[in-house]
Amino acid sequence: MDSVYFSEEHRMLGDQLRRFVDEEVRPNGESWEAAGRIPRAVLARMGELGFLGMRYPERYGGTALDTLASVVLAEELGRSGFGGFAITVLVHTDMASPHLARYGSPEQLERYLPQVIRGEAITAIGVTEPDAGSDVAALRTSAERSGNRGWVLNGAKTFITNGAQADLYFIAARTDPEAKGARGLSIFIVEKGAAGFTVARTLDKMGWRASDTAELVFEDCFVSSENLLGEESHGFYQIMDNFQNERTVMGAMAMGEAQRAIEITLDYVKTRKAFGGPLWDKQAIRNRLAMLAAKVEAGRQLVYHAAWLDAQGRDCVREVSMVKAYCGELVNEVMYACQQFHGGMGYMRESAIERMARDARIHSIGGGATEVMLEEVAKRLGH
Amino acid sequence: MKVLIPIKRVIDANVKVRVRGDGSGVETQNVKMAMNPFCEIAVEEAVRLKEAGLAEELIVISCGVTQCQETLRTGLAMGADRGILVETDAELEPLAVAKLLKAVVDKESPDLIILGKQSVDGDNNQTGQMLAALLGWPQGTFISKIEIKDSGSAITREVDGGLEMLEIKLPAVVTVDLRLNEPRYASLPNIMKAKKKPIETISPDALGVDVAPRVEILEVTEPPSRQAGIKVESVGELVDKLRNEAKVI
Ligand SMILES: Cc1cc2nc3c(=O)[nH]c(=O)nc-3n(C[C@H](O)[C@H](O)[C@H](O)COP(=O)(O)OP(=O)(O)OC[C@H]3O[C@@H](n4cnc5c(N)ncnc54)[C@H](O)[C@@H]3O)c2cc1C
Numbered sequence: 001m002d003s004v005y006f007s008e009e010h011r012m013l014g015d016q017l018r019r020f021v022d023e024e025v026r027p028n029g030e031s032w033e034a035a036g037r038i039p040r041a042v043l044a045r046m047g048e049l050g051f052l053g054m055r056y057p058e059r060y061g062g063t064a065l066d067t068l069a070s071v072v073l074a075e076e077l078g079r080s081g082f083g084g085f086a087i088t089v090l091v092h093t094d095m096a097s098p099h100l101a102r103y104g105s106p107e108q109l110e111r112y113l114p115q116v117i118r119g120e121a122i123t124a125i126g127v128t129e130p131d132a133g134s135d136v137a138a139l140r141t142s143a144e145r146s147g148n149r150g151w152v153l154n155g156a157k158t159f160i161t162n163g164a165q166a167d168l169y170f171i172a173a174r175t176d177p178e179a180k181g182a183r184g185l186s187i188f189i190v191e192k193g194a195a196g197f198t199v200a201r202t203l204d205k206m207g208w209r210a211s212d213t214a215e216l217v218f219e220d221c222f223v224s225s226e227n228l229l230g231e232e233s234h235g236f237y238q239i240m241d242n243f244q245n246e247r248t249v250m251g252a253m254a255m256g257e258a259q260r261a262i263e264i265t266l267d268y269v270k271t272r273k274a275f276g277g278p279l280w281d282k283q284a285i286r287n288r289l290a291m292l293a294a295k296v297e298a299g300r301q302l303v304y305h306a307a308w309l310d311a312q313g314r315d316c317v318r319e320v321s322m323v324k325a326y327c328g329e330l331v332n333e334v335m336y337a338c339q340q341f342h343g344g345m346g347y348m349r350e351s352a353i354e355r356m357a358r359d360a361r362i363h364s365i366g367g368g369a370t371e372v373m374l375e376e377v378a379k380r381l382g383h
Numbered sequence: 384m385k386v387l388i389p390i391k392r393v394i395d396a397n398v399k400v401r402v403r404g405d406g407s408g409v410e411t412q413n414v415k416m417a418m419n420p421f422c423e424i425a426v427e428e429a430v431r432l433k434e435a436g437l438a439e440e441l442i443v444i445s446c447g448v449t450q451c452q453e454t455l456r457t458g459l460a461m462g463a464d465r466g467i468l469v470e471t472d473a474e475l476e477p478l479a480v481a482k483l484l485k486a487v488v489d490k491e492s493p494d495l496i497i498l499g500k501q502s503v504d505g506d507n508n509q510t511g512q513m514l515a516a517l518l519g520w521p522q523g524t525f526i527s528k529i530e531i532k533d534s535g536s537a538i539t540r541e542v543d544g545g546l547e548m549l550e551i552k553l554p555a556v557v558t559v560d561l562r563l564n565e566p567r568y569a570s571l572p573n574i575m576k577a578k579k580k581p582i583e584t585i586s587p588d589a590l591g592v593d594v595a596p597r598v599e600i601l602e603v604t605e606p607p608s609r610q611a612g613i614k615v616e617s618v619g620e621l622v623d624k625l626r627n628e629a630k631v632i
Binding site: 002008009011012013015016019020022048049050051053054063065 | 397417457568570571574575
């Protein structure tokens, strides 16, 4: 993590995270994968250490750092080799709770943010629906006004990370059925256990098995007016705004995973012998790993640059979309080669690379599929 | 009570150490560095003394290159109050470090000095003992427990085959062993607070200490790589090889 973009506190944060991953995550990751969840005590411990409130004001218990701190967190958690653990945390810190921190009223911040930072209230973001994924503007969950007191939500959300275990949900719904597409959306804070809100089922996934992903159903779910998050009908823009942070973080996480994969593969090919020597002596393998290491290094630097642009408050949509497309594909390329060089062992459930290859697949799909990201880049080419 | 905690910047314990191409030493360029694990234990113990109301001021000190500031900063993030960097690019041997520390002790007059029993790079296990000798202070080495009492301090040392309980008068020098405690994480809020804590920089010259090495390193080599194992056909062959080749029975 030696880079012009980082300051001493970023590096110290990285050191502490690396130790946390070594001591708390790697020894327990397998059992979390089997259980399909991360123990709440682990998240609370991360809260205690200040890892969950890095971006938020000190007044609420945070440390007011910038996008680069999120990148350090995501890269180190990605390096754990347990994507399901990493995403549980990162959805909370960088994909869901930023909606509250950015758009919450003083009362909402006071009420919720300290618990979010302590890891006592875990958050989820509900945008995707059975019939609307990449095309966010097509979402259909409705919020109808119920007098002056609030709103009534009806609809379903799917693929929601932390869906079964969150305490606070930020739910996108259509508040203006007349307005076209993007314009009529708003976001609501829905608390766990709200009447009319149920977790329909937890989904069984290819990877990220330690992370819970659920389908949510809203049937005449009443939400009070105080729980409208941000401005009415501005939901789409709030979502788009936060995508930049979310995608940068996904890119950093992917590059952390890729580094870890190369590291364990290096160890493997240096000890595994075939045809009279270690596999590492084969130029075909050395060259391929060296090139992948170069690409990952390039990916990391692009992530850092995009994060820096964001931290400077500059427009970074083009760079962030590049990050999401490039890193999401690259991590899969790396996993494919690393699994290949593990031979039959790489196909066995007991090898880390098998899990990591499964975990990586989502990177080119979730939070902005590669094709969608490349469209964003294409629109911004040539000027 | 004022506590001084000397800490060292070493190659991170998770890094696979490589010998430099010319055999002059171990490669430290572009290698991740960290606080010596025994020094972390020393800082932790000092912070616990402060938390228990037994110590008022904790000073971390490091001797070496500018980057030792990072190590000091970590000590500050763990809970020390201020730092001192004795800045020099010279390769420092334990005796030189002990002399530098003595000079600082003469200025600061701490009541207790807590060091790691050794650093994981040189494995010398000398600095604490030399410092105690130079100061003429009592010392307790390899401690696994420390209690501060009115009369001084009660310590438990790890020795071959058991534990040794001692009482020593303060001021004293103690060096800590692995089992004393488990060092805490530096939480992010504490990392931010550490930025505001002072680090004073002084030079060996200003302390009037000659740090020239007394030992000449002739060559550093990698440990020999392990030979591949063999399979024996019978117990007889095994015994024969153990007796006649390995000569262990
Ligand atoms: C494990 C997991 C966790 C998730 N967590 C969350 C969460 O917490 N909250 C949340 O709201 N959502 C979440 N999602 C949803 C995720 O963001 C969506 O799956 C993603 O945006 C893609 O939407 P979709 O699945 O509807 O695919 P679709 O939109 O149906 O697209 C299918 C495929 O078509 C291609 N495609 C789509 N659009 C274009 C285009 N314009 N041009 C060319 N090709 C295109 C892409 O290859 C894409 O993969 C999660 C998904 C998964 C799998």
